[in-house]
Amino acid sequence: MKILLITEQREGKWNKVSFEALAAAQQIATQANGSVTGVVLGQGVAALSDELAAYELAEVMLVENAMLEKYTPDGYSIALKHVVEQAKPELVIFPHTYQVRDFAPKLAASMNRGMIGDCVGYRSEGGKLIFVRQMFQGRTAADVVFQGDAPWIASFQAGAFRADTAVKRQSGKAPVKPVSVELKAEQIRTKPLELFREAKQAVDLTQAPILVSIGRGIKAPENIPLAEKLAKALGAELSASRPICDEGWLPMERQIGSSGQTVSPKLYLALGISGAIQHVVGMKGSRCIAAINKDQNAPIFEIADYGVVGDLFEIVPALTEEIEKSKPA
């Protein structure tokens, strides 16, 4: 099976999820007796293709064009359609990034193909590849298979594979093949303007050893002091899932998840957080996860070390008291 792995870079810097997708592509290739060809897209990114060539790949395709310097969904779709037609892979693998969400379904549809997006894993059963993704906000998993003709297009979620399991070559480098694509200015309908960050982040949650994190279960802003007291007792920072920040109950800079910060504290205490995947990708690397939630089927319990099914409004004050008590006088 020939697999095309599409990497992602912005302004000459890798999106590191690319290497997680590379690990996935290599593992599928090993099982399916296939090979992986890496693709680097952009302008002035030869150094990245050279870096990628150090990995176990059949080849690296370097696709450079002035009109690919800045990402546009039109430019990327047209260029990659050309690359796929030239390389004729059976499977095209992407990292499931915001950028990939923005154009990969369009690329697939332009080739009259479908995409299985946001996969968390795969299985190979008797030569058939089964992709595993989540449905119902992580409350169920789904086995999904491609139908119809190749090429098939899939993306893997951040954290589904470990980047450090991507295999490097024993020696030498994979050949880098420059690929030219034809792009006309009028084919690109959107105009990308400046990249920017909103208010600089005053709190760096990534450095906090303990996080007390709140979700919808906190119900109202008046209840936040409950979590604050616990955080104070633990010497922890307060963080939250997206809905809490959307409501303005806590500032955006305290948001954990795909659109916020990614953290791996030694203890992550999740209060009333259901564990939707957008949140989990930001905290599943925590050394120890304890979760309190009234719903015993909440997906957060799939990744928690310690779980409490119950009313956080009763348990959190008791917990705060217990922590205070356990402190040396």
Place this chain on the structure above:
Amino acid sequence: MKIAVCVKQVPAKDAPLAIDASGGWIRETDISFETNEPDSFALEEALRLKEKHGGEVVAISMGPERAKQTIKEALAKGAERGIHVVDDKFYVLDPLASARSLAAAIEKEKFDLILTGLQSEDHGFGQTGVLLAELLGLPHATIIMSIEAQGDHLRVKRELEAGWFQWVELPLPAVLTIQSGINKPRYATLKGIMAAKKKEIANMPRESLGVQSSPTQKVERIYVPQKTKKTEFITGSPKEIAAKLVEKLQHEARVL
């Protein structure tokens, strides 16, 4: 501005989910449904654009008969009309077939702007908006946090990862997918609910749209995911739970 907004009806967030006999979908009896939350942000954005620039908002939903409730809610909040693409088995469709069906309904009229939520809370494919753009031959931008209409084009703020944003310009007509949190969706007023009763919902059976789409993928089965970690559940009174949890965190996990 004539705006189409795609709204989906999904199981309520706290609905207990049970897998149906086919293994490919959930048992729909005895659970309640609600408007997909990301779509309510798209609807609110459509209503605000209309209120600022004039025009019309049309709420489009695909699903079984129950999906009409989601359209009615959109009408009660201020959408002018509804379109219901009726299909009892909408859930077996792959993202491409769903988008082709919606595109066929949308193509019957000429919209300046088509909005969708970021993704649905049931399938969670997150592809419909981008696919609609490709199928309708329109430019698009996704994960939008702000929209400024400037004559024949839009200036929109895209959310990127890790706190980054980007402004993007694109010509109308266009498709946008809206990020949750862009606005505070309104509630329907009693007056709005009364007014909605007189508003039109066009019924379009999906098969009447003449969409041919061979499936590109198939959900073979859905299931409760296997745990990657063994969770130790702690039980007792709140006081007992607190004591046990602190003990575990201190002496077993050694993180306190």
